Amino acid sequence: MRSICICIALSILVLKASAQDLNARVTVLSPKIQTTNKRMFQSLETAMKDFLNGRKWLPDAVLPHERIACSFVVNITNWDGSSSFNAELQVQSTRPVFNSNYTTSLLNINDKDFDFTYNEGQTIDYSDQNFQSNLASVMAFYAYVIAGIDYDSFSRLGGTPFYSRAQNVLTIAQSSSYRGWKAFDGNTNRYWLVENLNNKVYEPLRVFLYDYHRNGLDLMADNVSKARKAIDAYLPVLESVDRQRLGAMWPLVFFAAKSDELVNIYAAASSQERVQAFNILMKADPSNGMKYQSLQK
8 A cells, every 4th residue: 555655646746747847936026015024925936936837838748957947037016915916027048058058048038017916825827718817827928938939949940839829828818908918018018029929020030049059059069160150150140130120029039138148159259250240230239239349349
């Protein structure tokens, strides 16, 4: 009987571990909230972490070391003292680079329209079929986006199924009154992010994401010069991406994650490579022009 119980317990642990596709760190900050009782925020933090790490987001079996590393930082800007919150959400994700201890940034986004309700001790429920809460929908949306970008970096356009799921989350959430889900809520929101990721206009940037990582960064440990020359060949793609289009959010998100890294890659390159990279990056990403100025030195 005891051996049977042990087997059952082990099976439960295996099933629980197999559901952990994300390795999400969650931090809830409340510097603007005047209260000495932080128990509510600790409860929210735990519930969000359990939700993100306890669900099966990917179709593939994932080993513990293969879980997608990501972070969700919630900055509470207003709380009614009960269950209603206004907040901003910073979402980041990374992935390892082959044969190195280096992790590369894939996503770095600040969502300013993160309003939700939550009761202390509440379990966060979610369904792909109907709207349960804005808290659950926003987290599910970004979980699918994180998965999609991660898969895009390992296989050409591999993230497409996840962007379709994020689109489904958005479509269902549009029935709610919460901001960030509709086109007219602004040019930089969840609507435009998933619109861009599903739009063929921005496929070249998704293909670049794959080529940059698999044929560039992942080869750096073996041959830096060869890997950088491969990136040189792909870099002109960035110039072709239309950033003047209404709601061109995916390019903004891409460069928020990659601008510093691109500067570091070319910092030790030849003067000719640096100048070439500088010219391309200044045209493709003028908003980060101050960073790229160092490539001229």
